[in-house]
Amino acid sequence: MATKLTQTHRDQLSKWIDPSKRHKFTLLYKITRDGCKAETFHSFCDNKGPTVTVLYNTDKSVYGGYTAVSWKTCGSYVADCEAFIFKLEYNGRAQPIKMPVKNAKYAISAHENYGPTFGSGHDFQCFSETVNKSGDYFPLNGSVGLGHAYSSQGQDYNTMTNGHLNVLDLEVYGVQEHMLLQKPWVRNVSWTSKFEEEMKDKVATYKPLSGLDIQQARILLIGQVGAGKSSYFNTINSIFRGYISSQASAGSTEHSLTTSYRMYEIHDGYTSKTLNFRLCDTRGLEEDQGLNDNDICYLLDGHVPDRYNFNPAIPLSPDLHGFLKTPEFSDKIHCVTFVLDASTVDVIPEKVVERIKGMQPLMNLRGIPQAVLLTKIDKICEESSDDISKVYFSAAVKECIDKVAMVMGLPRSHILPVKNYEHEADLEQNVNILSLLSLRKILNFVEDFLFNKLDEINTKKLNTCE
Numbered sequence: 001m002a003t004k005l006t007q008t009h010r011d012q013l014s015k016w017i018d019p020s021k022r023h024k025f026t027l028l029y030k031i032t033r034d035g036c037k038a039e040t041f042h043s044f045c046d047n048k049g050p051t052v053t054v055l056y057n058t059d060k061s062v063y064g065g066y067t068a069v070s071w072k073t074c075g076s077y078v079a080d081c082e083a084f085i086f087k088l089e090y091n092g093r094a095q096p097i098k099m100p101v102k103n104a105k106y107a108i109s110a111h112e113n114y115g116p117t118f119g120s121g122h123d124f125q126c127f128s129e130t131v132n133k134s135g136d137y138f139p140l141n142g143s144v145g146l147g148h149a150y151s152s153q154g155q156d157y158n159t160m161t162n163g164h165l166n167v168l169d170l171e172v173y174g175v176q177e178h179m180l181l182q183k184p185w186v187r188n189v190s191w192t193s194k195f196e197e198e199m200k201d202k203v204a205t206y207k208p209l210s211g212l213d214i215q216q217a218r219i220l221l222i223g224q225v226g227a228g229k230s231s232y233f234n235t236i237n238s239i240f241r242g243y244i245s246s247q248a249s250a251g252s253t254e255h256s257l258t259t260s261y262r263m264y265e266i267h268d269g270y271t272s273k274t275l276n277f278r279l280c281d282t283r284g285l286e287e288d289q290g291l292n293d294n295d296i297c298y299l300l301d302g303h304v305p306d307r308y309n310f311n312p313a314i315p316l317s318p319d320l321h322g323f324l325k326t327p328e329f330s331d332k333i334h335c336v337t338f339v340l341d342a343s344t345v346d347v348i349p350e351k352v353v354e355r356i357k358g359m360q361p362l363m364n365l366r367g368i369p370q371a372v373l374l375t376k377i378d379k380i381c382e383e384s385s386d387d388i389s390k391v392y393f394s395a396a397v398k399e400c401i402d403k404v405a406m407v408m409g410l411p412r413s414h415i416l417p418v419k420n421y422e423h424e425a426d427l428e429q430n431v432n433i434l435s436l437l438s439l440r441k442i443l444n445f446v447e448d449f450l451f452n453k454l455d456e457i458n459t460k461k462l463n464t465c466e
């Protein structure tokens with residue numbers, strides 16, 4: 001018989017622990033590996049948070065106990081209202097029964113000479129001191145007296161353990177909430193090379209709505225230094241170049257106060273064509289040195305030339321060299337994308353939130369759509385970091401998106417999670433897909449804006465004809 005927790009057992013335990021969550025089980029202690037000794041059990045399992053103890057007996061029965069509190073050696077009972085004793089199998093057959101704690105005060109007994117011990121009396125003690133192996137099993141010296149602190153659910157020593165404590169193995173697993181949800185929180189996408197190609201093609205063939213005389217849509221990236229703006233451009237650029245490119249200098253050491261405004265273009269390495277949008281990279285969400293409302297208006301209205309050096313000491317004005325005095329609609333910004341580092345969302349300084357709140361009316365006045373690129377999601381979700389296609393299953397990413405949507409007053413669909421290239425040597429399909437998805441969304445927002453603009457122009461024309 002297998003003396004390890006099967007997936008079916010894990011699923012059942014996870015449901016009993018909390019049906020709304022998924023759980024991860026990490027092996028902490030196993031008597032066939034570590035020896036059956038109370039001292040060893042405590043040194044491996046104390047202060048590890050919630051654990052599940054599982055026994056596999058010589059009659060193919062599987063049973064044990066769960067506690068949401070840490071094991072310790074305090075010499076007394078520890079209260080836990082979530083603890084339960086359970087049976088998973090009896091004589092090799094599935095027979096799942098949960099026996100919940102009814103007197104939480106006596107949930108576990110944390111004594112240095114005891115192995116895992118549940119309830120007063122005790123309801124279920126696995127062993128005490130040391131137990132030596134006898135042949136291929138351990139004749140445990142514990143006891144079963146269900147019904148004291150736990151509700152027995154009609155079970156007793158015989159129906160739970162076949163009336164003996166001869167076990168092939170006993171394991172203790174640490175239990176952690178799995179960061180991944182059972183279902184994706186938005187419609188999942190197909191993480192295939194075909195989908196990647198489709199997305200790439202959509203972005204590569206993007207053309208701004210005709211009738212407005214726009215060759216390239218302009219997307220303004222606004223964020224704090226280090227948020228990942230340059231890296232986002234580099235990521236998109238890399239996808240179309242076909243290799244990891246670091247054209248825009250990226251790095252957390254870039255702290256100079258004067259930062260140049262860049263309107264990056266992207267060249268498709270395969271068709272040698274320039275794509276019909278620009279990513280305009282500017283900082284501006286610093287607590288103290290951010291762009292002021294005037295600067296933002298000049299940026300939105302297309303007065304600021306490429307490579308302009310913002311200098312807090314010299315405010316931007318129409319007298320400055322390069323200032324575009326009469327910008328066309330095509331020079332203006334067609335979508336604003338705030339770039340926020342997901343790993344610091346919890347600690348966004350109040351002043352930065354104020355800056356964003358101060359800027360939004362300037363954008364709303366112009367009808368410019370706003371989105372958020374939520375970068376560095378790999379830093380807030382280990383599972384997504386290992387496999388970016390898990391992003392829509394990530395509770396941490398969802399929580400972060402919910403928070404940002406609330407703070408920004410934007411719909412959740414405008415908060416776009418991304419993972420930029422930062423240390424990778426080669427392109428990765430799923431990183432590409434997620435970045436392309438975000439870009440396609442942004443381009444959709446641009447199109448909405450352009451449609452509205454065209455509508456406005458046509459209505460004006462109609463009104464003047466009347």
Ligand SMILES: Nc1nc2c(ncn2[C@@H]2O[C@H](COP(=O)(O)OP(=O)(O)O)[C@@H](O)[C@H]2O)c(=O)[nH]1
Binds near residue numbers: 254375379
């Ligand atoms: N782990 C991780 N690091 C990132 C990501 N995006 C950017 N970075 C790193 O964050 C730092 C700042 O990025 P950068 O693009 O220079 O930020 P900018 O100041 O907004 O242009 C760099 O060290 C990047 O490698 C990401 O998605 N994940």
Ligand SMILES: [Mg+2]
Binds near residue numbers: 229230231249250254
């Ligand atoms: Mg930068």
